[in-house]
Amino acid sequence: MAEQETRRNLVLAGLEPLIITPDSVFVNIGERTNVTGSRKFLRLIKEEKYEEALSIAKEQVEGGAQIIDINMDEGMLDGEYAMTKFLNLIAAEPDISRVPIMIDSSKWDIIEAGLKVVQGKSVVNSISLKEGEEQFIHHAKLIKRYGAAAIIMAFDETGQADNYDRRVEICQRSYDILVDKVGFPPQDIIFDLNIFPVATGMEEHRLNALDFFRGTKWVRENLPHAHISGGVSNVSFSFRGNDTVREAMHSVFLYHAIKNGMTMGIVNPEMLTIYDDIPKDLLEHVEDVILNRRDDATERLLDFAENVKGDVKSNEKAIQEWRSGTVQERITHSLVKGVDAFIELDVEEARQAATKPIEVIEINLMTGMNVVGDLFGSGKMFLPQVVKSARVMKKAVAYLLPYIEASKRPPAPKGGVKDAKHWETANRANYGLLKEHAKKMRNQPTDAEKRLWQELSGKQLENYKFRRQHIIGDYIADFICLKENVIVEVDGLIHQLPENQVSDAQRTAWLNSEGYQVIRFSNEEVLFDMEKVLSKIHSALTAPPPGARGAGKILMATVKGDVHDIGKNIVSVVLACNNYEIVDLGVMVPPEKIIAAAIEHEVDIIGLSGLITPSLDEMVYLAKELDKRGMKIPVMIGGATTSRAHTAVKIAPQYRETVIHVNDASRAVTVAGSLLNKDKKIYASDIRAEYDAFRETFLNRSRDKNFLTIEQARKNKLQLDWDNFTPVKPNIIGEQVIEVELDVLVPYIDWTPFFRTWELFGKYPAILTDEVVGEQATSVFADAQEMLAVILKEKKLTAKGIYGIFPANQINDDDIELYQAPPAPEGGAIQIEEKQTWETASPALYDVLKERAKEMRNKPTEAEKMLWNVLSNKGIENLKFRRQHVIGEYIVDFVCLERRLVIEVDGGIHDTAEQKEHDEYRTDWLESKGFKVVRYTNRQVLSDINNTIESIRKELNTNLEVPPSGVRGLFLTLRQQSQKTKGAPNIALADFIAPKDSGKIDYMGAFCVTTGFGVDEWAAEFEKDLDDYNSIMVKALADRFAEAFAEYLHEKVRKEVWGYSADEALSTEDMIAETYKGIRPAPGYPACPDHLEKPTIWKLLNVEKEIGVTLTESMAMWPASSVSGYYFGNPESKYFGLGKIKEDQVIDYAKRRSISTDMATKWLNPNIAD
Structure with a gap:
């Protein structure tokens, strides 16, 4: 067996590189630009309609082909001319030429003609030992000279390899010749092991698929760096005309081939189904054949195929089945499955059967959403499905709203009177008298009525139109908004008399029965607290229809200074799906606005979200303010930076009402229900007791910890051998702006956090086949790939960054001084x-x-x-x-x-x-x-x-x-202060930079990258269409691109800009695992939790001016999909956590930064030991 060595990746290229690593997904080769496989393409080439032929190539690339196979082998064609012309035309089409080309021909002259003009690094398909070793070597040397990779057919002088042993024999011989005699790069060798049909009825064909899998596995284990390809459709040749069976066979074959090491292949995506979606009985029959598990496998599959013949798309039958259910069953199905194609049709049917349109929401839609909630709560449904359910729910409600609005206005009785614009429900018998009295009242308003009319007239209140002294039945209302059926009454002292209180109650009850909402104010309230009056009127105008409030009303907000809202939005959607009304205030919401909105909307719960550590202090401050105002609204705390410990220790003691930490969307539903149900007082008492006990234990544990003084910690700093250390001088010193095409970043995406956003936990790609969440992970991943394609094709996002490497030295133990580049x-x-x-x-x-x-x-x-x-x-x-x-x-x-x-x-x-x-x-x-x-x-x-x-x-x-005028910036670092085990140092980031007195000039870098411009606008378009799912998807992908950009740029810095790791050859998985030399910590993260370092980066690199990324007052970056941090190149540098620090370091830090101790305490609070 050949000795294994570090994996060499196959690198192909059009205008863009295609790097095939062990972690790469299966590479799909487009086959429609092949005259032997596409009659349409052949006709266009024969008629020299090359422009139309190019459109076929473009469609393949847009359809996801990562390589396109071009073949001009047809007896009536001049193959060399056609190949040369078509490749030259492709070169002028960047949308096509961005992917590598596979030059496919059985004639060497055609292949070489293509090699002479193709741009980038192509693949030759194919050469073999068919014509002997001498010819094979000659062709291989030419391919190597042209810089191409090669498909090597498992074929020699005696014929094709048609079993496992022959495959091994030919591949070993071919590989040895190529590597040892030709010097052909082994990573550029791609074996085609011949995929033959199965289930042909011939005994010798039973092992065709299994031998391919075994041969593939052998090649990958014994011929280092070589790859495997093949034409998958051959395997199902026996079942032409039965697409259901063929699709299943292709999926099963690919599933096992990829598991054994197949890298790429020619596959028609339209002739594939998802492996996990194959019906169990069909899967069993197909795998029996593919894996040769039974002697009668072929006969059984042939018999079974008769039952599914003609059932090209079983989806149609499934649709027909669920569409035959009752209207409630159909609505529930649409909600559970997230299907919106028929929801308006079904909702209309439900409306026709209901007494009031609102009943469709209260009964039909909520019945379906209750099923969604139950499935989600029991773990049988996952977050992406719930968000899709919410999308269907919103579309259904949007359809019903006009009907609900119309139903709120009572019908005109006999004798009803119309004016030019509005009709009034006046009692005809009394109308003349009422009209005169209303006119008199308008001419003699009270001071309070006059004052309020100044605020309501002319659509001054949020563009709502009001009328005054308006007749309804036998009553004259002081003010009314007919659009929302809201009546405002302004009462004098006479209304305090018992008989008037009774008549007012009777009047209000009648108006309520007719669909009006009545709110009353005293003259004193209007004259002395107009702001409160207008707030209540606005709240009434924007309230949901009677009966539609549901389980409760929850205010959601990302706190002041924080711009991140993906988690908040997800929780909001899940709560809405469980019949909670959501008041979403958005991001960067100041505490006074949260409090005012909570009062105005009379919410039952306040939900606070934050991602960055300064948000924790904002939550503490808000809790204090809520308590100061004597409010009684429970608070839910959530977000990446929050924790049960911080909530119990820092926030809960500031507020007499319930404060509870919620760590995911599913728990938010349970917590909200517990906070509002009939046993809520018991629940609140239990939470307080639990948090009190936790806080005491936590604080006792903190007190038991031993800490060093900051001076002692500095004496125990990390000691590096600076005498024998020579810093690597960067190839480029100073700042550089960089813009990158997004498709360059795709290979650097770490998908695992993407799934965590959707509360699907597991490591990519294993999560796709996870027993519990695999199906949902696969579904949401497919949706992500679909949106990814749109992002790349339409350039929806841009990747912009700035970075710089500067001379640097450690000074004063804990600080890093950066110098001006020459x-x-x-x-x-x-x-x-x-x-x-x-x-x-x-x-x-x-x-x-x-x-x-x-x-x-x-x-x-x-x-x-x-x-x-x-x-x-x-x-x-x-x-x-x-x-x-x-x-x-x-x-x-x-x-x-x-x-x-x-x-x-x-x-x-x-x-x-x-x-x-x-x-x-x-x-x-x-x-x-x-x-x-x-x-x-x-x-x-x-x-x-x-x-x-x-x-x-x-x-x-x-x-x-460097002379003082050359100092560019000063970074302050923080040092670990907890007592370490003997020999373990108390580390600060400054320890990784050469001290000034070492006699060495060292280097340090900083960066900021963003892919966030345009995200909010695009997400808003989806939200406008009531599509929360894709709104969240946009933001989640933008975040992944930003992190990928940071990963890409760090690699570029290590290998090129700084160059201290020029020979690095890490896979994406290696980079995600941080196996590279050097580190790129970021302000706000464990090694450097101080966000006040961000302005130093912004000033050093002129970030805002150069790339437009700004900092909020809490030091959050906007756009949210942005990443910033430092570069350290010392081989001894490593990631670490600062942990807790003591007051002496806080005071020292405040002096170094020239700020007050109170200010330093505010920013470092999460890390200060209690």
């Missing part, structure tokens, strides 16, 4: 001698200076020659020097760019006054650019070279500090 002169940087170093040469004089420098190098003085003998070849401190080097408009004798030290060796001419003045001016200019200049005379060098060398060495070891 400035590029006007006109830009010019490269000299080495690609990795740029010089500040004046562009206008550069050619002249370069020639002059060359002359000086060729004619050195004796002193220069002697000194160069020592300086060259890194003779001092292993540092590199250059001679006669151009900086600006000057040529310096010698320079060490790493230490920015210039050495000048002066002859007698430098003693003249004029020359001294020039030298002084030149030195000032060089020092202003961050260089230190030392001068020696020819005599000093020639007479005492040893002292000269020692002097230079001393300057090199002291010339480490």
